[in-house]
Amino acid sequence: MDRGRLEAFSDGVFAVAITLLALNLAVAGPGHGTLAHQLTDQWPAFVAYAISFFTIGIIWVNHHALFRTVPAVDRALVFLNLLLLFFVVAIPFATATMATYLRHGGSDARLAMAVFAGVFEGMSLAFAAVFLYVVGRRLLAVPLTPSMARAATLRFTIGNAAYLVSIGVAFASPSAALAIAGAVAVYYMFERTPTATPDGSASLPSEADEDEGC
Amino acid sequence: MDRGRLEAFSDGVFAVAITLLALNLAVAGPGHGTLAHQLTDQWPAFVAYAISFFTIGIIWVNHHALFRTVPAVDRALVFLNLLLLFFVVAIPFATATMATYLRHGGSDARLAMAVFAGVFEGMSLAFAAVFLYVVGRRLLAVPLTPSMARAATLRFTIGNAAYLVSIGVAFASPSAALAIAGAVAVYYMFERTPTATPDGSASLPSEADEDEGC
Amino acid sequence: MDRGRLEAFSDGVFAVAITLLALNLAVAGPGHGTLAHQLTDQWPAFVAYAISFFTIGIIWVNHHALFRTVPAVDRALVFLNLLLLFFVVAIPFATATMATYLRHGGSDARLAMAVFAGVFEGMSLAFAAVFLYVVGRRLLAVPLTPSMARAATLRFTIGNAAYLVSIGVAFASPSAALAIAGAVAVYYMFERTPTATPDGSASLPSEADEDEGC
Amino acid sequence: MDRGRLEAFSDGVFAVAITLLALNLAVAGPGHGTLAHQLTDQWPAFVAYAISFFTIGIIWVNHHALFRTVPAVDRALVFLNLLLLFFVVAIPFATATMATYLRHGGSDARLAMAVFAGVFEGMSLAFAAVFLYVVGRRLLAVPLTPSMARAATLRFTIGNAAYLVSIGVAFASPSAALAIAGAVAVYYMFERTPTATPDGSASLPSEADEDEGC
Numbered sequence A, B, C, D: 001m002d003r004g005r006l007e008a009f010s011d012g013v014f015a016v017a018i019t020l021l022a023l024n025l026a027v028a029g030p031g032h033g034t035l036a037h038q039l040t041d042q043w044p045a046f047v048a049y050a051i052s053f054f055t056i057g058i059i060w061v062n063h064h065a066l067f068r069t070v071p072a073v074d075r076a077l078v079f080l081n082l083l084l085l086f087f088v089v090a091i092p093f094a095t096a097t098m099a100t101y102l103r104h105g106g107s108d109a110r111l112a113m114a115v116f117a118g119v120f121e122g123m124s125l126a127f128a129a130v131f132l133y134v135v136g137r138r139l140l141a142v143p144l145t146p147s148m149a150r151a152a153t154l155r156f157t158i159g160n161a162a163y164l165v166s167i168g169v170a171f172a173s174p175s176a177a178l179a180i181a182g183a184v185a186v187y188y189m190f191e192r193t194p195t196a197t198p199d200g201s202a203s204l205p206s207e208a209d210e211d212e213g214c
Helices: A003-025 A035-041 A043-067 A075-102 A106-136 A146-172 A174-190 B003-025 B035-041 B043-067 B075-102 B106-136 B146-172 B174-190 C003-025 C035-041 C043-067 C075-102 C106-136 C146-172 C174-190 D003-025 D035-041 D043-067 D075-102 D106-136 D146-172 D174-190
Strands: none
Touching (some): A003 A043, A003 C003, A003 D003, A003 D075, A035 D106, A043 A075, A043 D075, A075 A106, A075 A174, A075 B003, A075 B043, A106 A174, B003 B043, B003 B075, B003 C003, B003 D003, B043 B106, B043 B174, B075 B106, B075 C003, B106 B146, B106 B174, B146 B174, C003 C043, C003 C075, C003 D003, C043 C106, C043 C174, C075 C174, C075 D003, C106 C146, C106 C174, C106 D035, C146 C174, D003 D043, D003 D075, D043 D106, D043 D174, D075 D106, D106 D146
16 A cells, blocks of 8 residues: 555544544533633643644654655554554543543542543554554665664653553542643653654664754 | 545545544533443443444545556546445444444334444445446456456455345344444455556455555 | 645545534434434435535535646635635535524524525635636636637536525525525536646537546 | 645644634524524624634645745654644634624623634744744745845734734724734735745745746
8 A cells, every 4th residue: 555645544534633622622601600710610621632732743743754764554554553543533532531520520530531541552552553563564664773773662662651650640640640641742742753764864863853854 | 537636535534534433432521420430331432433433444445445546537436436425424423323322222222223234334335336336437457357356246245235234133133233343344354355456467455465565 | 836735725624524514413312202203303404414415525526627727826716715615614504504494494494594505605606706717817727618618607607596596495495495406416416617638638528528537 | 854744734734623613603503592693693603703714724825835935844843833733723712712702792702802812823923933943944945035034024023913912902892803803814815925936936925926826
């Protein structure tokens, strides 16, 4: 399968999912207290919107960075990619549920946050599976060097472990679990998936930061 | 018509429909029992989401596999493709209705499941119509061999028959009908539409499984 | 402006609008009568969904047929295209409103149908404006012949006049106005916008029907 | 990063956001007064829809005009672009909230309009940041001339200042603030971001108005 249409479809799903996030922001309308009160009361929705928006955005960036080095995709990779999108599409639901319950506190808030963190963990594991499959089946135009493979492994381990920890933390402190999800987004904004550049030179992100590579 | 824009528009519809599926997952919110109870109570919604997600995903994969071997599309094919999308777009509605009624049981659950299976049958028939039109009008870059034609006929017959059966089964056991829809998704995940590869060699899926074909 | 991105953006809007149509199909759920009754009661929603779906689909087909003969677009054309999309995006709203009120009858049903027909008229006028601008500014790769220009004028006049008539008819009989909208969709499914083919030969639709032109 | 996929993803977000705007237009349905009354009562929703639709449309046009002169994008630019999309995606929420409260008047209407204007200001500042980054990092295929740089600075300053003023005006007169947002949309419809043309000649918009440039 030509990778172009996989990217086009994935971009469509990312774009719709990231835009649907904002549907959660809706206020209840007149007759439910002042608007100022409603907006203040909804702070978890705004924080959740920002974290989920940039998390989906980062996944999209990494998705592009990975696939542009993969000349052709096979059927198994298409389905692993569908599994990744399965979790991406669930993010607006998980975000809305979490934001709704977080301000009510109690055991429901803890469960809602655990579901939120669980969807992020699923998405993160699916992305790792896509990456490992691409590397293992030698679908990259240029193979990873050992140092790149180590850096990539470290990177995925950090993300997956952090989301896994946040599932547990959710049952103690939902806000702390949310903070972890935010911290992971910031971490990934600065730390890239190591992949070969299309011009054929394998490089670590740090070496490529100054050129146009992404 | 250049096939590129037909694919782009179809990808957009597939992407929006697959993402809208998750809108059905919304829980009722605080004051409607514990979240744990709501999530457990909603199991049909999650099962339905998974089955519909991967069914749309598979249709997209097969859509791509078919159209990449069609250099140009005529007006009738565009409208057959619209008919296919007509049913794809109805899947989120059918999924939501089915998931809502399945947990209430009774005759409504049976009808809702029959509607769900009916939309899948319509989608499956429309895809078969697209395929038969493409083959009949010799729009494929490389014609199907007799063995490929037999394999394709078998494949479409199995899917169409299974969905048709599930419409009937829905009136006896909605859960059994849902299981059939899930089984069809798994079947199609492993069984591909036979089409020629773009490099010009006609091949059965089994022969192409080890290369990059999709 | 390169026409590629105008097409990509327009395709996205068409795809989202056509998919959002199905959101109107939602049934009220358990406790609002049997599902069979709800589905029967909602027949205007299903008819409206089908008519609006194929109307947007046809506009998309014609949009593609027109723009593939326009090598480059200028800023005014981009804004005329935005005006067209402005009405396309309003179609799900007009469809939902019409479907909701049609089964209640009375003056609200008449007004709702007039609004529905009015949005279709606006969309039709905007498409005519796009077409006339393209022809008038000589943006077509191959100019229209006089017979093609006559055919195109006739075609747009029929559509615009039919929708205009249906606005008036809506106040007498909403169902008759809906039937007109359906008839226009069928008419346009068989009658194409005359434009030059990309290979440089100007042709009427009837002459191109047997080749791959669309 | 290849700019193609950044454009495709951005186009998807623009397309979904612009189409979701129309979800705000929904009327309450039978039993909430006559449809005529509901439609008249909803005038702010229709005005808001039109202003937000064309504002997003203009941002899309300018986004295209800017990026088609940028051969490759780096990681920082991708995230600045995500920040722009973050505000674009929030526009349907801001529009719906504003339209809901505007007709109720009072302090809630003033706050809702300030939030609306604030989202537009954020979007405008993010676009200016994208532009300044592109110019500052010399990512343009052809550098801006001093006169083009002055024209661009003036253009962004006018938009940003107008939205900033409208935040303040919102607390005195929400309608006046809405009028400012409408006026800015009209202004940008006629005034373009100065950028080099792809054929290599740097030009002010006024010089390029007669050719196919956009």
